[in-house]
Amino acid sequence: MTSWKKWTSALLAAGIIVGSGAVWQDNSVQAASVSTKVTTPTEVTLKSGGKSLTQKGLLQGGSTWVSLTAVKDVAGGSLKYDAKAKEYALTAANNTMTISLIDGSPSVRINNYYPQVEAKLINGRLYIPFSAMRDYLGVQGSWDGKAKTLTLSKVKQNSVAIKPATLKVSIKNAEVDIQYPQVSGLASDKAEAAINKVLKDEVDAFVADFKKQTKEFGDAAANRPYAFESSYVVTYNENGVLGLVTQRYEDYAGAHGMTTRSGHSFALDSGKELSLDDVIQNNKTVRETVSKKVGDQLKARGGYLEGYKGLNKDQDFYVTPTGVVVFFQLYEYTAYAEGFPEFPFTYKELLPKGTEPFSGLTANK
Template sequence: MKRQIGWSAVVLAAGLLAGGTIFPAGTGYAAIEKKVVSNSSSNIVTLKLNGVIKQQQGLFVEGHTYVPVTFLRDVLKMPVSYDSASKIYRVGKDYRQLNLSVYSEGIAADLNGFYLNDAEAKMVNGRLFVPFQWVKNYLGYQGEWSAATKRLNVMPSKENGITLTSATSNEDSSEAKINLKYPQVSNVSNTEAESAINEILKKDALTFKESIEKQIQERITVQEIGLQSQPYEFMSSYIVTYNQNNVLSLITENYEYTGGAHGMTYRKGYTFSLKDGKLLGLGDLFGKNANYEKQLNDKIKAKLNATPGYFGGFEKLGEHPDFYLQQGTLKMFFQLYEYTPYAAGFPELSFSFDSLLPKDSPFESLK
């Protein structure tokens, strides 16, 4: 089975923003209806921007805060559009474009082509809500939450003054469908650092493209001897997870389908110093703590042991472990099949900066 991602051809009707229903009464709507969440007064969240209360209200559901898409559009002034061809709503722009779709089982989402499965959007009384953690982690905002008053104050994050753009390569032939996208940075104060970062990202993207060309040529050779196979599919995407304190952190994702039950996806985390363009390792960030490696290994082992379907086998992190940063958080992750079944996705383990550096900042030497 091929990969199902948020920007595939699935229906999202205009009523999600306007307040109407998604579908006429029928099986599609009934399947969505099961996911409807009550918006009783006990769940209502007061939303503020820079301390000023706004008309739109959020929801507090199962320990998580949700904001309506209308808040993103009308208060945060994010562009919102509806593509009648793909039948998808697009919120935001460029590498911060959130795509929202509704299919028979619920709402799917991707950011810049990167499928989001760390949380899910919700439909309540015909209105579309997204987890605030997406707004915080990917869309350039931060929040102050008061559990006592159920008030969320939203503020722009203090980000680095750099520009990110996407380099793309798209091909569609009888052999394969190819949609590739990788990041490039500009307006970095140190031009040598900018070049170093772009070279690393471009080199890895070209390596994937060379692999694609080799696999397509092998497919052509197989067909020439009379064997048939369906067209291949290749995609790449990325998300920016941290852009503060002179540090840039992001994840790239390469997907390939060459037949069989499902495709395979590979992720890679990058964390760069904008000061000199260095690709940072864990030691560059947490090396002031002489025991950070042992702490991480012990905690990761314990968390993996408690993970359903864990294959076993983890002893310690390798020389170049996969990780990325979010606000105040280190996120370690592992590849598909590395320690868990394919269906479990990419295991991710979170560690607060404070737990590894109680008295210091991981960015002190990078300013």
């Protein structure tokens, strides 16, 4: 890993660039997360497909932890170890979660995107929190508090493949790593092309801007290269909708680099990109309520820079298995050190009682 990536990764892992890093948990497992305040691990029985797994889960630090091998077995993914890089890579549900041990303590990235997810090395075995399994690896759970048993199952996801595409860009004294998502396997070629065009146009525009900036600044010094990186993570892939967060990082050898993010929610049957109003079914009252709650929380947090007057017309957001996360860019309303301010809302808060997410918007295939 290059020096600038190590530096950036440390900031991302610490949450300085990631921001609030909202964590969502399946309601059925919430009891496991809040019912224990002990610091020593308590064993949890793991079940899947009607059978108990040989691996045990753990209750520690207020969270339910599951080993990588158990996640792999339930998700049906692959788990590989790179001895040279000292990294484990678990691929499932169109994401690859990589856990690096190179600096002594585990650090987590997904498709070169750094979520605020912690991994633990306990008694020689790697564990991740259940919430990360549900959010990124397509595994859901049901908690039995009396029996201290967590029953795991694979989430039914859309029939679509999301793979990283790359762009080769050569600029003197610049370290460039461009990965962006492209979809395949959709029933509609037209929808597939529409989604891929949005994602390709986005990264093309950023590459063009990077090239323009490097010309204006001139060549970088060999010992302090410029840096440009793009990455993504799949946040949702159910009910006919695909949710993604794409991220772009650029550094022109200044005091610090700059990161921007975009949330994308696509209806897979039509290829349409959904707005926040689409997701909340154009409910003006709900939008006003969300706008006020966001404002109250934003103004109460440290580093608020003033200027918030309500949600933007084209508000940044992304969807997760349990709800919608409204977010803002670095410096948009808060100081850089606050990262990306994020405000999660559950579907229960946003939709009429009994309404399924995205009902009426897609064929839900």
